[in-house]
Amino acid sequence: MFIRKQQVFLLLTFTVCVGVIIVINTQHMNLIFQTEVHQRGFIRYVNNSIKTSYMPNKIHYVCAGTTGRLGNQLYVFASSYGIAKRSGMKLVVGLNPDTLSQTFQIEGAFETDWGLCEASKFINANKCCQVANQVYKVRLNSTVHIFGYLQSYKYFTEYNEEIRKYLTFKDPILRTAKTKLNTLLTKKYGKNYRNRTLIGIHIRRGDYLRKGKQQFGYKVPSEDYFYKAQQYMEKRYKNITYLACSNDIIWTKNTFRGQRDVIVVPTGSAAVDLALLSLLHHMIMSVGTYGFWAAWFINGTTVYYKNFTLPNSDFAREFDKDKLDAIPPHWIGF
Numbered sequence: 275m276f277i278r279k280q281q282v283f284l285l286l287t288f289t290v291c292v293g294v295i296i297v298i299n300t301q302h303m304n305l306i307f308q309t310e311v312h313q314r315g316f317i318r319y320v321n322n323s324i325k326t327s328y329m330p331n332k333i334h335y336v337c338a339g340t341t342g343r344l345g346n347q348l349y350v351f352a353s354s355y356g357i358a359k360r361s362g363m364k365l366v367v368g369l370n371p372d373t374l375s376q377t378f379q380i381e382g383a384f385e386t387d388w389g390l391c392e393a394s395k396f397i398n399a400n401k402c403c404q405v406a407n408q409v410y411k412v413r414l415n416s417t418v419h420i421f422g423y424l425q426s427y428k429y430f431t432e433y434n435e436e437i438r439k440y441l442t443f444k445d446p447i448l449r450t451a452k453t454k455l456n457t458l459l460t461k462k463y464g465k466n467y468r469n470r471t472l473i474g475i476h477i478r479r480g481d482y483l484r485k486g487k488q489q490f491g492y493k494v495p496s497e498d499y500f501y502k503a504q505q506y507m508e509k510r511y512k513n514i515t516y517l518a519c520s521n522d523i524i525w526t527k528n529t530f531r532g533q534r535d536v537i538v539v540p541t542g543s544a545a546v547d548l549a550l551l552s553l554l555h556h557m558i559m560s561v562g563t564y565g566f567w568a569a570w571f572i573n574g575t576t577v578y579y580k581n582f583t584l585p586n587s588d589f590a591r592e593f594d595k596d597k598l599d600a601i602p603p604h605w606i607g608f
């Protein structure tokens with residue numbers, strides 16, 4: 275799903291740069307701060323804000339910055355929300371890029387003033403898709419800046435309901451999605467399309483087929499996976515209509531050619547199409563964070579592609595052996 279090698283290197287480079295800044299600046303600091311600064315992983319901006327931020331009884335924050343596109347940003351938000359709650363701390367999310375506040379009624383979920391994070395301890399979740407213990411619960415009495423993709427539902431699963439409230443789609447987005455869905459169904463079945471079981475199929479291809487990503491270990495499922503997933507759904511549900519969303523419409527049309535009850539959804543904005551998927555009953559995923567979030571919103575039966583990392587690849591090493599941190603236990607794998 276989730277990470278590129280270049281990004282890993284960027285992250286390391288950034289960490290090293292910060293280290294350099296710290297070393298340069300320690301000369302100006304008093305002894306107490308110096309010992310703290312020399313601990314591995316600490317980030318301190320050396321100016322007056324340090325002293326006030328480390329006074330006892332001050333509010334401490336969990337700080338995290340959004341990264342990538344919608345699916346990745348949702349993970350950073352939900353996971354840092356869970357971490358902050360679990361740790362009894364307040365949350366600051368640096369919205370850059372900011373797709374979240376344009377898409378959801380997310381106001382009030384966190385502070386956005388990054389100045390609150392000026393003097394923070396830097397904590398790294400090294401693997402995109404495994405829970406890092408040092409991040410899962412933050413024990414230190416200081417503001418922490420959590421760095422990483424945080425792509426495990428385990429960071430936030432016990433706060434699903436609260437998070438769901440903040441992830442209510444903005445009205446115009448939801449309205450557009452409802453109209454789009456209604457139009458597609460009416461076009462296929464006429465006005466009388468009640469009693470259809472609506473199942474989303476998300477087919478991520480496109481960028482996942484690029485050489486760099488393939489070498490890193492990304493895989494995409496073949497037609498057979500989708501057919502198996504459909505067979506499974508058809509054993510459990512009747513009167514199914516599939517709504518297939520993809521960044522490879524041609525492949526998708528070819529794959530489902532001749533299947534009467536598949537609607538290939540014309541590609542809209544990421545937000546509208548996620549809202550559309552959220553209105554359905556069940557989900558067939560392929561790969562990628564966007565599909566995870568569609569399944570999360572639907573919260574019905576989810577079928578996922580089990581073998582989504584190349585064995586022994588860098589990408590595979592981002593996950594635990596059975597991908598238990600990334601895949602909720604009740605999902606059905608093929």
Ligand SMILES: *[C@@H]1O[C@H](CO)[C@@H](O)[C@H](O)[C@H]1NC(C)=O
Nearest residue numbers: 319320321322323324389392
């Ligand atoms: C402290 O340093 C940070 C980072 O360099 C900077 O953003 C902030 O404005 C500084 N604060 C003050 C009060 O100088």
Ligand SMILES: *[C@@H]1O[C@H](CO)[C@@H](O)[C@H](O)[C@H]1NC(C)=O
Nearest residue numbers: 330331332412413414415416
């Ligand atoms: C954090 O603060 C509390 C109360 O002030 C104290 O009991 C606890 O030992 C502190 N923990 C750490 C890790 O400093």
Ligand SMILES: *[C@@H]1O[C@H](CO)[C@@H](O)[C@H](O)[C@H]1NC(C)=O
Nearest residue numbers: 468469470471511512513514
């Ligand atoms: C399937 O749809 C038909 C009408 O098209 C309806 O009579 C039937 O009750 C539906 N079955 C289920 C299980 O909803």
Ligand SMILES: *[C@@H]1O[C@H](CO)[C@@H](O)[C@H](O)[C@H]1NC(C)=O
Nearest residue numbers: 465466467468469470512513
């Ligand atoms: C839809 O299903 C319900 C029972 O599940 C049935 O009462 C109703 O007649 C069905 N509607 C259509 C249009 O088939």
Ligand SMILES: *[C@@H]1O[C@H](CO)[C@@H](O)[C@H](O)[C@H]1NC(C)=O
Nearest residue numbers: 431434435438570571573574
């Ligand atoms: C899905 O629904 C179940 C039961 O209704 C609930 O316990 C769970 O938290 C929900 N999951 C999500 C992701 O909302």
Ligand SMILES: *[C@@H]1O[C@H](CO)[C@@H](O)[C@H](O)[C@H]1NC(C)=O
Nearest residue numbers: 493580581582583584585608
């Ligand atoms: C998973 O995919 C790899 C190729 O990427 C293949 O060698 C392996 O046999 C597959 N494993 C299963 C269980 O299908």
